[in-house]
Amino acid sequence: MPDHRSPAAPLTIGETARRTGLSVHALRFYEREGLLVGPVERTAGGRRRYAEADVEWLRICVRLRESGMPLADLKRFTGLVRRGPGNEAERLELLNAHQRRVEAQIRALEECRSVIAWKVGVYADHVARGEAEGLWDPAGPR
Amino acid sequence: MPDHRSPAAPLTIGETARRTGLSVHALRFYEREGLLVGPVERTAGGRRRYAEADVEWLRICVRLRESGMPLADLKRFTGLVRRGPGNEAERLELLNAHQRRVEAQIRALEECRSVIAWKVGVYADHVARGEAEGLWDPAGPR
DNA sequence: CTAGGAACTAGAGCGCGCTCTAGATCAAGC
C-alpha cells in the first residue's frame, strides 16, 4: 500500500517554533542541551531544517515539560532514546515515575481547587449578604 | 497535659513552619514581602509569636501558591484583606480568576497525563513483545 | 553559670528555564 503523504518537507526553526509552541530561542537552547534525539539537519548556509520526527519528539517534550518534568530528567530520557533500542524498560520506568508525579499533582491541584472554592463561597455569600443588607461584619472573613 | 487547642497559645516560628509546611526562612521572607495580614506579635526578646489566625492565613497562602498563584497576586490579595471589609467583591474576583486558572491547569495536566499514558502503553507493549520474542524493531518507538 | 539550640537581621546567592543581546550571515523579492 503506497504512502499518500508527501515526504514531509523540512521545516525552518520558525515554523517548528510555531508548531511546537516553543520559542525559537528555546529550540536552539534545547538543542544545545542535548534534548533532541538526533542532530538537526542543516542547509548549505547553516540553517536548521527540522524533520517531522523532530517536531513529534518536541511535542512530547513539551508535554513532559508542561507536566513538570525537569529538563534534567528529560535529558536522561532523551539519552536513552538516542542510545537506541534495548533500554525500553528503563524508559518505561522513567515515564511511569513521571506519570505518578503527574497524578499526584492533579490530586494536589484538586485539593487546592476545593479549598479555593470554599473560600470563594465564603466571599460570594458575604457579598450577597452585603448587597442585600448593606452591612458588613467588621470581623468578617479573611 | 497542655491544651494545644483553646486559648490558642502563640506559636514560635519553628512550630509555625511545621504546621504550615513553609520553612522558617520562607516565613520571614513572606513577612518582609507583606504577605501577612497583620503584624506578627513579638516577645520581649524580639521573637515572633504567631497566632492561630496567622497559621490559618498561611495555610491558605500555601494552597494558593501550590496552585500556582504568583507572590505578586498573593500580595494584592493580602493587601485587600488588610484594608478590611468593603472590598469583598474585589477579593472574590481575584479568587475566581485564580480558580479558573487552576481549572485550566488541571485540564492541561490531564491532557499531558493521557499523552504520557499512551507513550507508556507503547513502551509497555514493546517491552512485553521484546521479552516474548527477544527481538527489537530497530526503528522502534522513540 | 554554662552550654546549646532556636531565633534575629540584612542582604547575598542560587537553581531553573529560558530569554535576550550583539554582531554577523543567509535568502527571497524588487
Added chain:
DNA sequence: GCTTGATCTAGAGCGCGCTCTAGTTCCTAG
C-alpha cells in the same frame, strides 16, 4: 545590487521564589 527579515553563534542576563550566610542574641535545661 539592495533591502528586509529570518537565522546564526556564544554567552550574558533575568524573573521567580525562596534559601543560605554571618554574626548576634535569646532562652531553656542541667
